Amino acid sequence: MPINADYRGPAELPEVIPVFPLPGALLLPRGQMPLNIFEQRYLAMIDDSLRDGHRLIGMIQPDAAHSPDEAKPALFKVGCVGRITQLAESGDGRYILELTGVSRFEVVQELSVLTAYRQCKVDYFPFIDDFTARKGEDDVDRAALLAVLTDFLKANNLKVDWEGIDKAPNEALVNALAMMSPYGPPEKQAMLEAPDLKTRAEILIAVTEMDLAKKRTSGDPPLQ
Known part of the structure; x- marks a missing residue:
């Protein structure tokens, strides 16, 4: 913006x-x-x-x-x-x-x-x-980020504006998903302190994958 x-x-x-x-x-x-x-x-x-x-x-x-x-x-x-x-x-x-x-x-x-x-x-x-806006965007694994986002949405019965996501540059996408993510202060702080955009995306992917695995194992209900 x-x-x-x-x-x-x-x-x-x-x-x-x-x-x-x-x-x-x-x-x-x-x-x-x-x-x-x-x-x-x-x-x-x-x-x-x-x-x-x-x-x-x-x-x-x-x-x-x-x-x-x-x-x-x-x-x-x-x-x-x-x-x-x-x-x-x-x-x-x-x-x-x-x-x-x-x-x-x-x-x-x-x-x-x-x-x-x-x-x-x-x-x-x-x-x-x-x-420097959009620095390090080319290093982000966008496919992996979108894959885990898809899994998260399915697991929690959520919908998203895919057209808007497809148009979003990597910096905007990674940062928006990190800011909106439902995780606690330690995870949010780790994403904040990430040295670059690539690492922030990797942390977001790892945290989401762990959360999904935990829900599958425990049978926790999806987010409301």
């Missing part, structure tokens, strides 16, 4: 960004994530990001395995910053918005701040390839 801002490299993004910890949420570069914002601290975060002009929010998962403080859980070290590309007011105090992913980042340091929402100093340079 095109966006008005043209981010050509890490230097064009702020070193300090607000972060939105959300378990199971996966945002990837050039992917779109809808959000329903209702907590006061995150409403303030959206207001501040618009007021500051950068319109950027860092999506990151809480690290439940290393979180002694439930009120302020530890964060994974890698997240993805997104730009607010759509925003609507609900009329009952909520924001309905869409983030478009820009680049992944590593958390350098969480800052002590006066805001109710959390802020981190981050580094985008480890993911400099994120600024």
Whole structure:
């Protein structure tokens, strides 16, 4: 999805960004994530990001395995910053918005701040390839990805827009399927931290194959 801002490299993004910890949420570069914002601290975060002009929010998962403080859980070290590309007011105090992913980042340091929402100093340079659209597409095994998608759809009695999938370039296809996948925080984090698109697709395929095998063995019902 095109966006008005043209981010050509890490230097064009702020070193300090607000972060939105959300378990199971996966945002990837050039992917779109809808959000329903209702907590006061995150409403303030959206207001501040618009007021500051950068319109950027860092999506990151809480690290439940290393979180002694439930009120302020530890964060994974890698997240993805997104730009607010759509925003609507609900009329009952909520924001309905869409983030478009820009680049992944590593958390350098969480800052002590006066805001109710959390802020981190981050580094985008480890993911400099994120600024090049469709990088590594030719290395993706599209046939294997579509095969496992077909098996997943059949196992769960789901339908999909195959015409749209056929037209989607590999980057959009891999990232959309990864973001929409029904897996937990560890699997989502592994896909986020994948070094390239090919590896992300391979992780998605492996996780899906394991999930399908587990369902066949256990007789679990399909997704509803």
